[in-house]
Amino acid sequence: MRNINLDQLQTLIAIADLGTFAAAAQALHLAPPTVSLHIKELESRMQAVLVLRGRRQAELTAAGEALVHEGRKLLSASDDLIELVRRRASGREGLVRVGVSAGVSTRLLPMMLEMLARRNPGVEVRLEAVGSADAMRRLRAATLDVAIVASPQPVAAEVEMIPWRNDPMMAVVPTSWNAPARITPEWLADRRWASFAPATQMHGLISTWFGQAGFNPRPYLALSYPGALKSLAAASQSAAILPFEEVEELEHSQDVAIRPLHPALMRPMAIAFRRAPVPQAAIACVVGVLCEFANTG
Incomplete structure (x- = not known):
């Protein structure tokens, strides 16, 4: 037909x-x-x-x-x-496909989108939830234009990387647990804690943090949503380890306590974007706004 x-x-x-x-x-x-x-x-x-x-x-x-x-x-x-x-x-605008993983702050993301809409109202962003490894594959395949990924990543000729953020990881602990001033692997290994799903950067970081201290505890739950991890802590069900940017608003909460880790644990991320023979203004606009939120210290 x-x-x-x-x-x-x-x-x-x-x-x-x-x-x-x-x-x-x-x-x-x-x-x-x-x-x-x-x-x-x-x-x-x-x-x-x-x-x-x-x-x-x-x-x-x-x-x-x-x-x-x-x-x-x-x-x-x-x-x-x-x-x-x-x-x-x-040349007035374009569609930019942006990959973001579960580890990207739910606080920063709306702020970045709002700034982009204000500065470049002609650029349309299509967000896709995708892990770092998948994002790199899709950038190489040209089905994504920009991605926020865990760092480091294998070098790819088709993809350019810019260091973006290096945020401290913090423990979110139920207030009723009377947590110490700093959370160590030894203290947390004997308690219920929730983590990101396996194969994610967050899961690998936390497993390494425990492993370097000689521990290999199994998480109480494995989830991929920071909001759910925070809710578990607020309900006194488990602790969670999240980037500070994700838990900053909870510092004065009566339900949870925010504690630094000892030894310290950092979460590095990068902006990855597809190299194109002819630079695309819309992609450059998105990358430029993301860079405004960089924190590589």
Whole structure:
């Protein structure tokens, strides 16, 4: 079956909205015979009767109603695509696909998006939740443009890396536990603690922190959402180890205590972006805003 003709689909939708072939012809600036031809050809393509022609009103069949309902989405997507191409062609804006992992601060992310929208309202960002290893593969495959990833990563000719943040990891502990001023592997190994899922940078960092002190405890739970880890601590179910930027707002909470780790544990991250033969302004805008939130000290 041949593809749907969007002009013919638009004619059917106009008949559905306006009620008659004549009104649709007037609204679309078409001759009445052209409107009739559009419907005849569309029905032939669909192999179904779409419109019942009455003396006064045109009435959609069940098949016609289904085509109109889904056709509205198709026309809307077509309009969006045309507008996107025009914007890209004029250099006014572009779509940037950004990969973020669960370890990226839920506090920083909205701030970065707000700054980007304010400075570069023409740049559209499409966020995708993706782990660091997958993000690097997708950057090489050109299905992502920018990603915030764990550092270091294997060198790739197609991908450029910029050090971004190096944040201290902190323990979030239920207040009722009466935690010491600094949390050591020895103290935490005997208690319930939750961690990020295996194969994530966070899980590896925390496992190494325990391992260097001679411990290999199993986490009480393995999750991939910082908010869930904080909620467990607030409910006195377990402790959690998270970047300071993620728990800073909890410093005055009555439910949890924020404690530094001993020995200290840092979480390094980098901005990775795809190298292109011709620099793309939209990608540069996104990278520039991300760099505003850098903390590599």
